[in-house]
Amino acid sequence: MNAIEKELLKQIADLHKIPEGAFSLRVNGEGKTLSSTSEIEIEKKTDKPGINIYVKPNVKGKSMHIPAIITTGGVNDVVYNDFYIGENAEVTIVAGCGIHNNSSEDSKHNGIHSFHLAKGSNVTYLEKHLALGEGTGEKVLNPVTNIELEENSILTMDTTQVSGVTSSVRKTNAKLGDNAKLVIKEKILTTNSQIATTEFNVDLVGKNSSVDVISRSVAKDSSYQNFYSCINGKNKCFGHVACDGILTDQARIDSTPKIVCENVEATLVHEAAIGKIAGDQLVKLTTLGLTEEEAEDLIIKGFLK
């Protein structure tokens, strides 16, 4: 790996070398490295770009890394990754995409992920998106995540978009079975004139299914974020959406949490709060010896932690 590749992998997946175990690395739109284990099989798709990942039933405590990186301008990567998680398996998936673009040409990554979680399985999915480089070419990330959770399965998604991404459109669609649980924690920081759009559509079909969406966003400078979520309660279920945003400068955040109850026993809650950093928070931290700028940085860092 060259220095740029190493830096991107370090930042998006905390990888300092190729890890042991199940692993897939995609570089500039091409599958570069791929390895399976006896418990997690990763195979290259034959009909379109991407991979299929199969986790055997009852596998416990295993993890896999599937980062994608783009290190140049002029790349328009579209990749389809399908995850098939066996019954009662418990795994952690570390994904993410990093773009380094020093050119005047745009670079785009469109990752379409599909999760199929069988009964009783439990997946923690960690995804970090960032972009580096001083080029005028745009750095675009448009992830789509389609989720099917069978009964008693749990998916916890922790997604972070920290810096440098010119524009992103993140779409997540989920359908939950009986007693299935989906937890989504999203953190987004936009600066300059960046644009980030997030759209969640969750169908709580199964009895006692639940979803918890927690979105924290910080928009600085003249950046713009648009958050939309729609939770459909089709059975006895519980849904909660919380969207908190901090604005600075001339930035803007739109938040549209929508809940649709189709069942008298569905309990759906949404809450949204957007505003500038509270004055008392800044004053408190200055009484501890921080400057206002340092205080603002610490508040934002904590908010997005």
Add this chain to the structure above:
Amino acid sequence: MLELKNIGYKINDKVILDNINLKFEAGQIVAITGHNGSGKSTLTKIIMGIVNQTQGNILFNGQNINNLSVTERAKLGIGYTFQQPVKFKGLTVCDLIETATHKPLEIKCGCDYLSRVGLCAKDYLNRELDSNLSGGELKRIELAIALAEGKPLNIFDEPEAGIDIWSFDNLTDLFEDLKSKNNLTIIVTHQQKILDIADQIVVLNSGKLEKVGSAQEILPTLKPQVCAKLEGGNK
């Protein structure tokens, strides 16, 4: 250590504080009391630089600090504990103590600070300072941060507010401890037990300095309205 010379504060034409002259020494506990709206909190905010006086001078260890920001006053050794603790989403108790001390927190030190205010470090160091903590817990954490800072001058604005479970004996012990370290402690309070341990009591009335003296001199003279909270407070 701290001298307030002819401090005045007006908002438009309304006088909030008028001609306040006070002098405090290191190792003292000073209680500032008076009716609600008498200017107690405003006076302490002026000392910290949160509010800027419209008249007069503040000398800290002989240095005029009028033009210093809150940050600069904090670096000079002035600490401030708020009446209403501030909440922070995502920041933990540990984060705030480290911010206050400007160094990584050793677990042992965290235990010391938190146990002094009746909290267990194991349960609290990694807790976020958000709505999941009660007002009383947040208040105690504020006090623990003041202990961790160890500043020569500590200002507490109604520290008794929200101290519902923890006994006042522990709170007064904490102030006595600061005194034993030769720190100057200024407390805005209505509480009898805190007034009892003060070396000086300052009584403000409608923005004016009504009287200053020892607890023995001042306590018998306080009007019932000023002492009202003494009757109903958690003793």
